[in-house]
Amino acid sequence: MDHLYWNLGTCAGGAVFEIELRGSTARVCLMDDDEYQSYVDGDEYEFFGGFYDLTPVVLQVPYDDHWWLIVDSYPDNIRVTVNQVFDDD
Template identity: 50%
Template structure:
């Protein structure tokens, strides 16, 4: 499995990520720690996000927690930043 994964860490609900993509479409997943581990183990998992073909892409952090950002099915450059309330 080829992917870009980034440990975002603790984020407050209401924060949001903005991503700029340069290249092809991307599958962008925002997952809590439990679902990220399931993703790595190739088990069933839940995520916030989906496929995007253009940018910018904005993903909301749905609740307080420890988060991971995963981008797969993508060949290109990625730039992202976190906005909003922080823990």
């Protein structure tokens, strides 16, 4: 399955990521390891996120786990920037 993805690694619940989309709308999905494997295998899966046409997209990790960020769009027409947001405390 052709898709853009970022292996975010192990993240604590509450971690925040900001995704900037340029050139196209996209479905942005935050998935743990099990759901990502189901996605790749073509099985049913669940994710956090949705379809976005305005950016930045801000997604918060719901619980401690290994996370993947997937962007479903036309890879040749979109530029994506992913940054973790940190508190200034």
